[in-house]
Amino acid sequence: MMVIEMGKDIIVIDAGMLFPGTDIPGVDFGVPDITYLERNADRIRAILITHGHEDHIGALPYLLSKIDAPVFSSMLTNELILSKLKGSGLLRKARLHVIDPYEPFQIGAFSVEFFRVCHSIPDAMGIALRTPFGIVVHTGDFKIDHTPQDRNATDFSFLSRMGTEGVLLLCSDSTYAEIEGYTPSEAVVGEALSRVISNARGRVVIVTFASLISRIQQIINAGYRNGRKISVIGRSMNNNVKMALKLGYITDPGNVLVPIRESLKLPMNKTILIATGSQGEPTSAISRIANGNHQDISIQEGDTVVLSSSPIPGNETHVAKTIDNLFRRGAEVIYSRIATVHVRGHASKEELKTMLSITNPKYFVPVHGEYRHLKAHAKIAYELRQSESDTFVMENGDVLEITSKEAKVTGTVPSGTRYSDGKTYCGTKSNIFSERRSLSNKGVVSVNIVIDKKHNSLVGPPILSSIGFQNDGEEDESLKSASKMVQSALEEKWLNVLDLEDIEAKIVESISAHLYKETRKRPVVLPSVRTI
Known part of the structure; x- marks a missing residue:
């Protein structure tokens, strides 16, 4: 934002x-x-x-x-x-x-004009804001693709005109500022997918993002060329395909799209399935298929599964687990590390240089990426002789103030x-997140104590139970000894001198120390003291 x-x-x-x-x-x-x-x-x-x-x-x-x-x-x-x-x-x-792009409209003091950029979803736009101080260009997410699936390339003719008029500030996508060269065209993926489908001896399952409308069109085209019918699995994928067909962003002139119930009746080598779950999400279609618990689809020997995506940082383990499980079930699995079945939707270094050169901004703010990406993008600008004093690598919340004379973070x-x-x-x-981290990392020991209020005595020994602290079948000697320790302390001194709140605090302190001594573990101790 x-x-x-x-x-x-x-x-x-x-x-x-x-x-x-x-x-x-x-x-x-x-x-x-x-x-x-x-x-x-x-x-x-x-x-x-x-x-x-x-x-x-x-x-x-x-x-x-x-x-x-x-x-x-x-x-x-x-x-x-x-x-x-x-x-x-x-x-x-x-x-x-x-x-619609290229139709300026007024919003308060701003004249707003959207322009086309190429990204991994159709109808992606950049934004030009005309102000009395000059033009502000926000690129949105973009790449340079001379053969885009939807035929809408990033409009450098428009950007050149903005540069000629005078761009006051450029805010440009930095996601892949560390990557050398150019981002490959989406057409490369279409060719690779077509080869995979042509060479597959059985069913093909292609996993991708539900929002990659252009990728879905490429799969439809490849399915038609190879005489295969295509079914879509996953609610979000189904919704997006129906919407894109209705609006004309996807076409199916060969009528290859069929319901899943129809494709299940066809020979395996005549079908393609498009599924969600490219990031290994546990409830996604491909994860359930890989785990063997999808209601309609099970992996068969001869199936080819293509992960037409790259793991988002943090999801690598989930994706790797899905790939392993698919291999275990007999599938041939193809993914971006071993074949060109996915390309990025963001500009690499040379494309970012082109954007900077064409717009020639007075001031530059790299946006959209981790801090290291912003720094890498700023370095690209410096190499193009953009002044360091006119380039601002900003943290979330920073305020950049631009006047007719200067720009500075204020x-x-x-x-x-x-x-x-x-x-x-x-x-x-x-605190809720730190508490959850403690619960998940250390386990929980609950302590239930009932006190006879009239006689100021225990109604039975303290009962200790645990979750995530001991393995199934593991001896609970440490819990038994902790129970005896607390019982002795209560009967000998605590019941006579402490109120309930202080008793609970003493229970937590003493049991935590005792369990650490016995097990070298520090579970979260939750006391429950009731009087009857």
């Missing part, structure tokens, strides 16, 4: 979610901290969306539940937003607008990530 403001007007560009790592247990996704936007809600004139990937639209339900602002996007992106908002109950009040605003935890959202410093 990027916020651009001038005078009393604020424009928001993109509203994406992120998927947490293992250090944030028990949550599905994170959204931007929008404290600053909530404080300035009356100044927000529009939300501009560059394309329909989750890291650019995923936080819209959260944002629109807090802020009432119109949303502008391309046709395909708008359909993906509609689908997302239906599930959140926000569709009725949302103000969604479909825009401060920060509240920022960060809030994680979805049921119906609530928590910051990274919330």
Whole structure:
């Protein structure tokens, strides 16, 4: 998410979610901290969306539940937003607008114009904002592909005109700023997939992102050329294919797409399945197939499975496990490390140089990537003689102020990530995540004690039980000795001098010390003291 403001007007560009790592247990996704936007809600004139990937639209339900602002996007992106908002109950009040590229419109003090860029999803756009100070260009996610599947290349003719007019600020995609050379064309993947399908002796299962509409079209084309019928597995994949067919982003002139029940009746060497689960998600179609618990599909000897994707950092282990399980079930598995069955949707070094050279910005801010990617992109700019004083590698929350005379970072605003935890959202410093990490790393020992209030005595010995502390069948001598220790302490002194709150604190302290001495483990100790 990027916020651009001038005078009393604020424009928001993109509203994406992120998927947490293992250090944030028990949550599905994170959204931007929008404290600053909530404080300035009356100044927000529009939300501009560059394309329909989750890291650019995923936080819209959260944002629109807090802020009432119109949303502008391309046709395909708008359909993906509609689908997302239906599930959140926000569709009725949302103000969604479909825009066409190269048709300027006014938003407050900004003149806004979308332009085409090539990415791994159709209808991806960059944004040009004309201001009294000059033009701000936000590239969105882009690459240079001279043979894109949808025939919409990144429009360097438009960008050249912007450069001629004078680009005040360029904000450019940095995701693959560390990668030398050029990103290969999507056409390379189409050729590779066609070869795999042609050489396969049995059924072919192709796994990819549900949002890779262009990739799905390539599979349809290859299936038609090889005389195979195609079925789609996975709810999100089915929804996106139906939507793309309806809008014309996918065509099926050979009528190769058939329901799964029909393809199951065909010979194996006449079928292709397109499935979700390219990141090894446990509930995805391919993970269930790999684990042998999919209701319709089981791997057979002679099947070829193609993972037409690359693991997102953090998902490598899940993907590797899926590949291993597919091999165990007899499939031949082809993936991006051994064949060109996937290409990136982001520009590599030489393409980033081209963007900088054509737009020739006065100021430059690398965006969209980890900090090391931003630094790598800045280094590319320096090599092209972009002044270091006019290049800004910014952290989340940094404020860059541009006047007619200079640009400088002048401060920060509240920022960060809030994680979805049921119906609530928590910051990274919330105690709930540290507690969950402790529970998952150390196990839990619960202590149940009942006290006879009238006689101030125990009703039976303390009962200790554990989860994640001992292996099944492992002797529980440490728990038994801990129970005896606590019972003795209660009967000999604690019951006579301490109240219940202090007793619970003493139980935690003494059992933790005892178990560490006995086992060298530090489980979370949860006491429960009741009186009757």
